[in-house]
Amino acid sequence: MPVKNKTDPVSSKEYKEEFERLASDSYERLYRSALYFTGNIEDASDIVQDTFITAYRSFNNYRGDSKFYTWLYGIFRNLLFRHRKSRKSYINRFGSLEEGLISDDLPAVKETPENLLTGKEKIIRLYESLNKLPMIYKEILILRHFENFSYNDIAGILGCRTGTVKSRIHKARNLLRKQMEQ
Numbered sequence: 001m002p003v004k005n006k007t008d009p010v011s012s013k014e015y016k017e018e019f020e021r022l023a024s025d026s027y028e029r030l031y032r033s034a035l036y037f038t039g040n041i042e043d044a045s046d047i048v049q050d051t052f053i054t055a056y057r058s059f060n061n062y063r064g065d066s067k068f069y070t071w072l073y074g075i076f077r078n079l080l081f082r083h084r085k086s087r088k089s090y091i092n093r094f095g096s097l098e099e100g101l102i103s104d105d106l107p108a109v110k111e112t113p114e115n116l117l118t119g120k121e122k123i124i125r126l127y128e129s130l131n132k133l134p135m136i137y138k139e140i141l142i143l144r145h146f147e148n149f150s151y152n153d154i155a156g157i158l159g160c161r162t163g164t165v166k167s168r169i170h171k172a173r174n175l176l177r178k179q180m181e182q
Contacts, residue, residue, distance in 0.1 A: 019059050022068040023052060029069065029147065030076055036142050037080055039131065047083055051076040070153050077139075077157065084135075129179035137172035144169055 030051060034044035055062075055075050062071050130138055143149045143157065151169075155162045 026069050047079055050079050132179050140168045141172045
């Protein structure tokens with residue numbers, strides 16, 4: 001739980017140490033999520049940096065009722081939506097996605113040129129299909145399958161019931177399957 005200091009908690013050594021301890025394991029995971037949503041390295045870096053700055057400044061509001069990453073992800077989500085609204089001509093750029101994500105996430109198979117090409121094409125097709133989904137379904141699939149959040153955590157992040165999460169995931173999977181078949 002964060003250190004409560006009535007004078008200036010942000011500048012206290014305990015505040016900084018506690019934030020760093022909790023935040024240290026979150027950067028890569030949050031950055032990967034930002035890449036899934038934005039599709040480019042620059043936007044992902046900006047959003048993650050803004051998330052950590054905002055989280056640090058409001059860390060004294062973190063009560064410990066949820067996991068730190070869930071709280072941090074809520075801040076990230078708000079900044080992501082603001083970012084998307086501010087960019088009316090938002091377009092995912094898959095060149096950056098390939099550089100930042102795809103090369104690291106290829107399945108471990110025999111590394112023949114044919115296998116690498118086929119695997120990479122499948123991953124690109126998955127991301128393209130995912131990005132064609134309405135945001136509500138794209139987000140829920142990312143939270144569940146890329147971020148590995150539990151149904152209860154997703155419900156907390158989205159502010160809905162667990163049953164709603166399950167039904168949205170089911171619908172999102174069906175929509176993604178249809179997109180992949182096209």
